[in-house]
Amino acid sequence: MKNLLSMEHVTPKEIEALITRAIDIKHGRPVMKLNGKTVVNLFYENSTRTKLSFEMAEKNLNVERLPFDVATSSVSKGESLYDTCKTLEAIGADALVIRHPDNKYYETLENLNIPVINGGDGSGSHPTQSLLDMMTIYENLGQICGLKIAIVGDIKHSRVAKSNAQALTKMGAEVYFSGPRELQDNSLQISQISIDEAVEVCDVIMLLRVQHERHESYSEMPKEEYNALYGMNKARMDQMKPHALVMHPAPINRGVEITDEAVEGDKSVIFEQMTNGVFMRMSILESVLDGEGTSINAFEKRYAVTQ
Template structure:
């Protein structure tokens, strides 16, 4: 059966911008259901074929999606650009259309260029889930972040959350911004002047000292390759001014938590001793990624 455009749009997850608290909560609630589910594997999506189409490397995110798919009983096809005809000049669109024509029921897509995913979604007739597109959005990461906060604090509304790091290039920061706002949290950012996002004027920036007074301090990975372009002087200089050091963490509120989307540059954006400290939720976030992605994949494939 060919899906209607509206039905397809409802099942796809391209981003969290514009999604309201009711819909976000429904995904979080369904993730909680799967989180509490004792069986390792169920046959909810038996006979469904899901393609993980990663045109940008991310082993951790792909494994999380694959675990979610297999736990739901789906058949999984893994596609990586490094071993594909895309390297030989085939377009991303042609690759996705090829897999669609072979009979996949849904596609998980990770891309470097922003904006391409939206165009793809308008041309193919299977639901697509965004696993990260350029510096645009990373919706399942933000959903697992919300889920982690809700599980720890009981609710997201009213929380003061500060995201620290390279906001300009961060899809995680953008998805969290839209979702946290919709859920009633107070969101602020902390970044060097040359790493601030000029495309979202609503973003509020605070000092590192102010960031430490938040309920949630979310550190972003420093892309050390930006050192070559002059965006950061050095890893040591970044840690000195914007790293979450043990000394800074000691000034956080007693109930506050530390988050990070991973992978972590230890002793750059966050001190090694803090990664698995009592305040840290970093590995909990990774754990929560599986039930969140189960909820999102199920939403895409079940009537």
């Protein structure tokens, strides 16, 4: 896999290979030690989970991380993303992990000759989050194909919603959207469902926060009202199927889209998602940096391992 830019560009076979490899890493299978490889994490937006889990993944693979701080770089002098990336390529970086506020920023990097991993572009795509979400679903439910999955909340501004809708549908899941009407995105052609119907019929409820920082106009309602109309709470959690999962990419607005008791309830896999983020990003880094195809195939080729 040369780059990871959007789930539109990833095949079902590649998704399966990345999930399989991430689960194997989690269960103690040897990892590629990518000594001599250098990665730069360019985060033009704030991040906790994505940035730190990439750093941990890089550490676990013996990848050298070259520090980059947007605030103290030539970005403050007006340097473009493209010129920054070409500079890092020129000084020897082997791959870039980029989070940027512009949708599809990666389309400006077509002349770059090193791999790019998209850590999130505006309200467009978040492929690594989608992959770790699918890993978590597969680990807990043993399948993705045939599941009913509701993505609930601020769909319009969520790159997670868009990436998961693309990838889960591609993998055979039945995906629904739910939440405030003014925060939906009808261009995605995903069926709508109420939260109360979703908790009864779906195998996974994937909650999203309201992204006020991306809104041009949205009247914020009291958090108790939002939760009562669109959120997860104990009453709704009790209506879910016995095996069903509650998910959230975080950061969490506790008491808004999800209450405290639901965050850490017995159906919640929210913190498991965070754990899996490290293993999935290790799988992705192996695949991109090794240069021999999807990570599990590259691993088997290098170490002559059979399933």
